[in-house]
Amino acid sequence: MHLLSIDWWFILEKLVLIVIVISLSLVIAMYTTYAERKVAAWLQDRRGPNRAGPWGILQPLADGGKLFFKEEIIPLVSSKWLFILGPSLAMLTALLTSAVIPWGTSLHLFGKDVPLQIADVNIGILYIFGVVSLGVYGIMIGGWASNNKFSLLAAIRGASQMISYELAMGMALIAVLMLTGSLQMSVIVQNQVEHGWHIIYQPLGFIIFFICALAECNRTPFDLPEAENELNFGYHQEYSSMKLGFYLFAEYINMFISSAVMATLFLGGYDIPFVNETQWGLPQNLLAIIGFAVLMAKIFFFLFVFIWIRWTIPRFRYDQLMNLGWKGLIPLSLANMVITAIVMLWKSKT
């Protein structure tokens, strides 16, 4: 089936993959909200949601339904298009990153190999950075269009925090790139399958990256844009109904995707630890599914840590946040980069 010299089967295959990945992100984000409430309840010695369905597992659906039925309010003086654009952009940029993450090895379906990755571009990491740097717009546009001083302040806080932590994040990653010699996500995972996980070689880089991921997701202790005791509610103060839902939901999708990125870059992606699974003689499809399950387990671990941190550590003050970013993490990541380079040079000499 060739039309306009495009292989339409290829497009179809990718389309199906995109639909699966996006629905997966949405469902997992939905149940992360449930997990957050359950874990919070557990940490605070209470029961958490337990009314909707057995153990309250229908709670996310009930929450979603509630948001849908709430009244939609658009402030009279705000710019209507930008007001709608804000949450849409937040959602869009949250979902875009999933395109370059390798979710597993390839499946063998209908007589051909289907790689479990939407786009294996050779600038994978830069693509992630591009999307992350666009993530600011959702918050900024929404906060500005609300025409409310608190929202604007929160939006500006959010934007400056994201810009500051992007730098350290990028420099922590350069060390990983030097180890791999490629920006392609699949090559990075393959390198870890062969030589061991990057967290062993780059513990400091991993810690820096993790802290920056917390800041990029606006999670506690970096949730200054939503500091309710200073800013009433934050950048989504004027929002109601599903638009507010989009903002809240985008945070959970961001958490899921950044957990996936961390698992891919530092914990070996779909690699099963301590074993060489290619020697088991299992069929290719089964191996791919096991690999996917292992990646998911790593992601769930990170999600749990995210939630754990939120309910354990109190929020920073704004100057502490900036000091940590600019005077703590950036010099550390620079040192990490230089040391990695020196060690690599020294090893290649001997």
Place this chain on the structure above:
Amino acid sequence: MSITQILFWFLSVLALFSALMVITSKNPVYSVLWLILVFFAISGHYLLLNAQFLAIVNIIVYAGAIMVLFLFVIMLMNLNKSNEPQKNKWLKLAAALAGGCLLLVLVAALKNAETKSAIAESGTGDIGLIGNLGKALFNDYVVPFEISSILFLSAMVGAVVLGKKEASSHPSGEEA
């Protein structure tokens, strides 16, 4: 028409239309948003030319960083129609003339340039791929590259010095 051609026309129309909207929008925030769209269209053109690195760096640096700062400044200053200074007519005319002259010079300079006869290597050239670009940058052009990085560093230090000066003249002022 091949898919590359269709994409080329689509991106060109998008880029030109958004660029027009940048200068005709009354509200500066809208101008910035249209400008971001222009950068996306141009990145699309880079992708058509197989220059993936350039495309993504264009998005990271321009759309992701510089435009955010623009938006920052515009939002903080709260520029809008009512307090926009009205320039006088002669100034506008002079600006249009100057812009037209620049266009004339550019067209004249490019009219006989070699590049006009060269056909764009759409989707086939590989100098834009990151490996080749890195090798060229760090082997053949390493001195200009380092010099430009020092230039950036000095500009950055200069900006910090200028910013600091303001703060030290008001010792009682609050820390930012």
